[in-house]
Amino acid sequence: MSNELYAEEEFNALLHEKDVLDGVFECLRRIWGHTDALSDRHLAESEYQTRLLEYELLKLYPDLYDELIDAMGDHPVTSIDSGCGVIMDALSVREGFRLEQELQSEHDWDISFTWAPIEGLPSETQFICREWFGAQSPSAVSRDDFRFIGDRDVPQLPSTDPAFVWTRHPDQRLEGALKGNYSMEEVEEIYQGVKGLLEDVVQESVHSEFLVTSDHGYVNHLGNSPYSLSDEEESSLSGKFSSRFREIGNGQAYRVLENANVIKRVDGHYVVRGHHKWTKRGATKKIMHGGLSLSECMTPVLRIDTTGGN
Template sequence: MKFKTEALTRLVEADDPVESVWSALWGIWSPASSSVSEHYDRESQMVQYERLLLDVYQEFYSGVLPDRCVNDASLDIPEDGAFVVMDAMSVREAGLFVEFLTSEGYDPSVSYSFSTVPSETTPYRDRVGYSDIKREYKTGTVKSDDPSLDGDEDIVWCRFPDALLENIQEGKTKLSSIEEMYEKTERTFARIIEQLDAEQIVVGSDHGYVRLDAGNTFPVTEPQKNRLQKAFSGRFVSVAEANADDLVDEGLVVESDGYYMPIGRYTWPARGKYSTFTHGGLSLPECITPRISFTQ
């Protein structure tokens, strides 16, 4: 109850509701727990807050958040520094990264930015003009946990944790757990930092992800489930390919920038193999992304 009261008080008093929401998210995930496993157990509090926000301030999802994602997504390379994109890094991992950097003697500061809509890599790259950025700045790509960088890269795009999250499947043999995913991501991140010669480093993300495993979803009725299944095959669909206006009217879906996206943790059963760690919709951990800055 105290958590709800404090969160609502901050939201009412805030000049910018996003500032209040980010403060609540960062308060959930920082400081990090003593173990990675305990840290990720905080997801239930994240679900509680997101459900509360939807219940008391639905306009945050229908107006505020999609507007910021469309207009404020960015990739800003620091002067005389480097920008490291950790693909799909969410506020969860940011809390752990800050703990790691502090233990290594750095003094990181944390802020936030946004994915775009849909909250996926390709739309984000298009939104920030990544093809033009690559022509102007030296870029490195990391696809394994043993990166080899020249050291003078302006941008480093690391495929972790996204590539590892994709391997965690519901109802199948798990190739890794979320704890193992993070530990491998942290090792890769540490090696990237060791190899970069940049004095100023900013760590960001193209999007986060939502957990849709047991206990981390918003319930829907049987008729709603059927309509969601009919409209969506994933976390978003073009308005040219579906009509989900009835779901928008019902507050389950948002239409923005030519796409329909489910709000928050609404989900529905899907046939066959599917990942419980996914993105493309409009939820807090997918769309409000962390920015970590520190000096070497």
């Protein structure tokens, strides 16, 4: 049944890890731990394996999303008391696995990599930035210990302890490059840009310890999918949702989608579960966030100590 989604090691992690989501993380490592998983030749298959993993796990473990929601809050970036917290908008565990490998091999740094759930739903920057820094967007945060980076140029960074840096990448490139016309090569280019930006932040900072993470991940609808919708569900989604979340509403369309487990009510919003996608007129975005899925709601937590080799 595993469809090569996990071998004995990952299966044992699913069975015996204290938190089943830690076992899920090891399954994701099996998919995205390959150095070429983001490449144009393998990206579509990597994404399909990710969707299939989530689809199959939910059948085996129906409480998967409830456990993920219960784990949300108290993200580790909010509790650092020294060093620098680097929040890279929409950086996902996909890129995290590769960053772990490449930064470890290319720099004399100590690197560790794990994951943490997002702060809360919907998995959108505006909600998480409000929770963490009391502002509607990272560009609106005005604090001496905080710096927003909107492009590839790194400004003077805070020397406070702790300090926080929020970069608009990779989400700026994902949103700008992947609306409608989609090129798989662009994902590799975006990754290289993000890696270079992170290296610049580390080099320009006065700190030697960094916690690198994100506000949320994303779903990528590239290629085939095991998820499907009936005509009624497709019509309901396309009629009521322009993104992967929306405020609570009333009507038959919502009841249809809730009964089919396509959407889930979380506080004042409906969020789309899993990797369901639907078509609307005009360009259809392949990369989206705001909903409830493993790839959106499990954020990377990369810890870097630049004095590790000394």
